[in-house]
Structures are given as structure tokens and as C-alpha cells.
Amino acid sequence: MTRSFRVLVLLIAAFAIATVTACSRADRNAAPAPASQGPADTLRLGYFPNITHAPALIGLDKGFFARELGATKLVTQQFNAGPPEVSALLGGSLDAAFIGSSPAINAFAQSKGATVRLVAGSTSGGxxxxxxxxxxxxxxxxxxxxxxxxxxxxxxxxxxxxxxxxxxxxxxxxxxxxxxxxxxxxxxxxxxxxxxxxxxxxxxxxxxxxxxxxxxxxxxxxxxxxxGQFPTTVLLVRTDFLRAHPDTVAALLRGTQQAIDYAASNPADAKTVTNNAIKRLTGATLSQPVLDRAFSELSFGLDPLASTFPQLARDSVTAGVASTTPDLHGFLDLTELNKVRGAAGKPAVGAAGLDKTQR
The missing domain is CATH 3.40.190.10 (Periplasmic binding protein-like II)
Structure with a gap:
């Protein structure tokens, strides 16, 4: 092997190593977001057997979710508190969840802003x-x-x-x-x-x-x-599921809106449906006076009340359950919600700047 040939081989090898290293670095730092893959085969949805989750209970009982999801199979799982539901989301065993506002913030913070997005509200007050x-x-x-x-x-x-x-x-x-x-x-x-x-x-x-x-x-x-408004229950979705199946998320939002509309136009039946669902899931039932008082304390709507979340994030530190205030930029993605609202002739709702990552 001549000296010039050896030099040529070394140069080719060095170029190959540099190319692989550069590609690897590019893959890590700029991985492309997954493209929409159409409706999901399955949607795994979490919720509580609780009146503050009445839109979820009504949506399930009246078939609003199933009708909007079409061929997508709906698999549900009930929880009694936010932290276990957060673990299920971050662990990948749920795709979407009706969840409290503080656990939603914690899920975003724990995953360093990567794993979940808040896509809508559900319940205020209560x-x-x-x-x-x-x-x-x-x-x-x-x-x-x-x-x-x-x-x-x-x-x-x-x-x-x-x-x-x-x-x-x-x-x-x-x-x-x-x-x-x-x-x-x-x-x-x-x-x-x-x-x-x-x-x-x-x-x-x-x-x-x-x-x-x-x-x-x-x-x-x-x-x-x-x-007098603060978010009690919101809808949280895994980021990769939202990006891969925005149509399925939009279907879930339409079903939730139908449940909310049903509660507004049929308040007596909405109480009965919710109470029956709680009894079926927990074995407990609520008296009519308790139902009436509880529903009077709540309001339902898909607006997530985005402007309240910076305060809610600070509250976690004040309460001593978090050491630092999480950066919530990028927490909200209201794209599908505002498409659903626009199709229904309703105005868009704002994200208070929390739909954008901070640079």
C-alpha cells in the first residue's frame, strides 16, 4: 500500500465518522415531530367517578364519545386522585385524561415539558x-x-x-x-x-x-x-398521541362539548346520569339534596381558563409541594379545540401565551 493510498483511506474513514457523528447529533437535537397518522385505533382515557368529572361521565353514558370516535376503540380507566393518573400518563398507559389542574401542571413539569399537553378545560369551581x-x-x-x-x-x-x-x-x-x-x-x-x-x-x-x-x-x-372561575378539571393528552392523532383528539373534544351542552339543556337528567354512573363505578349513590347542591357549585366548559395557570403554578411553591415554579410555556395546545369551536361557530379561546415555548 503506497503512502498516498494510506492517506486517502484515512481521510475517507475520518469523513465517514464525522458524517455519522453529525447525523447522530442532528437526530438527537432536531428529531422531527411525528406526522399525523389519522384516527387512532384505540384511545385510552382516564377519568374520576366524581361530579367534577361530570362531562366525562355523561359523555361515556350517553355515547357522545363513542359516536364521535367512530371506529376508534375507547378504553377507559378510573382513578380517585391525580398523582396516580399522572403516573399512568407519563408511563404511557393512558393517551388522554380528565384530571385536576395541579396534577396536570405536575405532569408537565415532571416530564420537563415533553410528554403532555393541556388541550381543553372541562369543569370550573366545585x-x-x-x-x-x-x-x-x-x-x-x-x-x-x-x-x-x-x-x-x-x-x-x-x-x-x-x-x-x-x-x-x-x-x-x-x-x-x-x-x-x-x-x-x-x-x-x-x-x-x-x-x-x-x-x-x-x-x-x-x-x-x-x-x-x-x-x-x-x-x-x-x-x-x-x-369566580378556576379550573377544577382539564383534559390532558400525551404529546405524541396529539401529534399522531389530532383527529381523534378533536373527536374527543366534540364528544365532551356535547356532554357539556347536554348538562346545560337537561340539568335534571344530567344529575341522574352522573349519579347513576358514580353508583355503577363505586357502589355509592348521592341524595338529591347533595346532587342539587354539588351541581350548583360547578360550571362546565371547554375553555381551560389559561390565564389562571401561572398563578396555579406559583401556588404549588407557596403550598410547599414544589420547590420551584415550573415554566409553563408550551403547556397548552388549543389547536384542535379552536378548530372544533370554529366549526361550531364559536370564538377561539386564548392560551395566555402558554402555547409557545420560551426562547
């Missing part, structure tokens, strides 16, 4: 701090035990933020407020037995304590938000 009669001021909570559904869920964050605002430290002792995370049915039982002074709870549990156990409402969370 959370209260209900307490024993005789407790009429924040200071009277010192030395008391108050329940929230689960650590870092939407109501847990709201309550702990409210405690901070009233200079009420948490812990165990005469001058402290003990926050106990409990499944909602246990809260009712322990309140009745006198082991709890109350709870910051979603519907219908706050109404159950009031109607069935004699509690009084110390705080209606609607009073803490401009216009």
Missing part, C-alpha cells in the same frame, strides 16, 4: 373548605385536623396556599393545623365521628359533609379567583 359548626374564622383551625384528598392534588395545594395566606403553619400541635390526606369517603366517616374538623374538598364530598353531616362552608374557593 371546591370548598367545609368545617364543624362553630368554626367561623381561620384562627379557629389551630390545633385542628383538616382533610384534603391527596398530597399535591388540586385541593391540597389550594388549602395549603390558603393557610399560608392566613399565617397558619401546618403540623401537629396546639398552634398548628394538621393536614391529613384521606380518600374522600373516609373524610365523611371521620368527620361524623368527630376525628376531623373539616376538609378542603371537591364536589360532591363538600356537599355531602354539609347536607349529610352538618358541616358549614368556611371558604368557597370561587371567592378567591377573579370572576
Amino acid at each position: 371546591a370548598q373548605l367545609v368545617v364543624r359548626p362553630g368554626i367561623t374564622s381561620p384562627d379557629q383551625l389551630k390545633g385542628q385536623t383538616i382533610a384534603t384528598p391527596q398530597l399535591a392534588n388540586t385541593q391540597d395545594v389550594s388549602f395549603k396556599k390558603w393557610l399560608k395566606a392566613h399565617n397558619l403553619p401546618t403540623g401537629t400541635g396546639p398552634g398548628l393545623v394538621t393536614v391529613q390526606n384521606l380518600a374522600n369517603p373516609r373524610t365523611l366517616d371521620l368527620f361524623r365521628s368527630g376525628q376531623l374538623a373539616g376538609g378542603w374538598l371537591p364536589e360532591p364530598w363538600s356537599s355531602q359533609l354539609v347536607v349529610d353531616a352538618g358541616a358549614t362552608a368556611l371558604v368557597d374557593e370561587r371567592s378567591l379567583w377573579p370572576g
Whole structure:
């Protein structure tokens, strides 16, 4: 082998290595987004057997989702709190989920903004701090035990933020407020037995304590938000599913809107459908007074109330369930929602700048 030939071989090898390295780097740093693949074969959907998820329950019971999804098979899974549902989304066992606003933020933050997108709202309102009669001021909570559904869920964050605002430290002792995370049915039982002074709870549990156990409402969370609106339940979708199957996401949104319209035009039947679904899923049923009170505390709509999310993100830090405020740029993708609204002759809803990544 001549010297010039050896040099030529080395140059070719070096060029090949450089090309492979450059391609590999390009693949890592600029992987193309998956193109739309048409309707999905299957949609795996999570939700709660709870009145705050009434649009999901109505959509399933009345067949609105099935009709809009067409050939796409709908597989559902029920949850009782947000953190396990977040794990299912991030783990890839769900494609979409009706979920609380705080767990939705946590899912986005945990995945560093990659895995999920908020595509619509569902429910606003429906959370209260209900307490024993005789407790009429924040200071009277010192030395008391108050329940929230689960650590870092939407109501847990709201309550702990409210405690901070009233200079009420948490812990165990005469001058402290003990926050106990409990499944909602246990809260009712322990309140009745006198082991709890109350709870910051979603519907219908706050109404159950009031109607069935004699509690009084110390705080209606609607009073803490401009216009009395804050997102209780939103619709979260895996990013790769949204990009691959936008038509399926649009079908889910149409079905949700039909459920919301049905609740507005048939309020009595919507209560019955929701109550029957909860009974079928949990074995429990709600009295008519509890149903009536719970529904009066809620409003339903696909607007995610985007402008509230920066505050909700800060609240997680204030409540001590997050160490830093997550950057929510890119959290919302309302493309399919606004297409659905436009087709129905409704105005687009805004994303408050959270549909764009920060540069």
C-alpha cells in the first residue's frame, strides 16, 4: 500500500465518522415531530367517578364519545386522585385524561415539558373548605385536623396556599393545623365521628359533609379567583398521541362539548346520569339534596381558563409541594379545540401565551 493510498483511506474513514457523528447529533437535537397518522385505533382515557368529572361521565353514558370516535376503540380507566393518573400518563398507559389542574401542571413539569399537553378545560369551581359548626374564622383551625384528598392534588395545594395566606403553619400541635390526606369517603366517616374538623374538598364530598353531616362552608374557593372561575378539571393528552392523532383528539373534544351542552339543556337528567354512573363505578349513590347542591357549585366548559395557570403554578411553591415554579410555556395546545369551536361557530379561546415555548 503506497503512502498516498494510506492517506486517502484515512481521510475517507475520518469523513465517514464525522458524517455519522453529525447525523447522530442532528437526530438527537432536531428529531422531527411525528406526522399525523389519522384516527387512532384505540384511545385510552382516564377519568374520576366524581361530579367534577361530570362531562366525562355523561359523555361515556350517553355515547357522545363513542359516536364521535367512530371506529376508534375507547378504553377507559378510573382513578380517585391525580398523582396516580399522572403516573399512568407519563408511563404511557393512558393517551388522554380528565384530571385536576395541579396534577396536570405536575405532569408537565415532571416530564420537563415533553410528554403532555393541556388541550381543553372541562369543569370550573366545585371546591370548598367545609368545617364543624362553630368554626367561623381561620384562627379557629389551630390545633385542628383538616382533610384534603391527596398530597399535591388540586385541593391540597389550594388549602395549603390558603393557610399560608392566613399565617397558619401546618403540623401537629396546639398552634398548628394538621393536614391529613384521606380518600374522600373516609373524610365523611371521620368527620361524623368527630376525628376531623373539616376538609378542603371537591364536589360532591363538600356537599355531602354539609347536607349529610352538618358541616358549614368556611371558604368557597370561587371567592378567591377573579370572576369566580378556576379550573377544577382539564383534559390532558400525551404529546405524541396529539401529534399522531389530532383527529381523534378533536373527536374527543366534540364528544365532551356535547356532554357539556347536554348538562346545560337537561340539568335534571344530567344529575341522574352522573349519579347513576358514580353508583355503577363505586357502589355509592348521592341524595338529591347533595346532587342539587354539588351541581350548583360547578360550571362546565371547554375553555381551560389559561390565564389562571401561572398563578396555579406559583401556588404549588407557596403550598410547599414544589420547590420551584415550573415554566409553563408550551403547556397548552388549543389547536384542535379552536378548530372544533370554529366549526361550531364559536370564538377561539386564548392560551395566555402558554402555547409557545420560551426562547
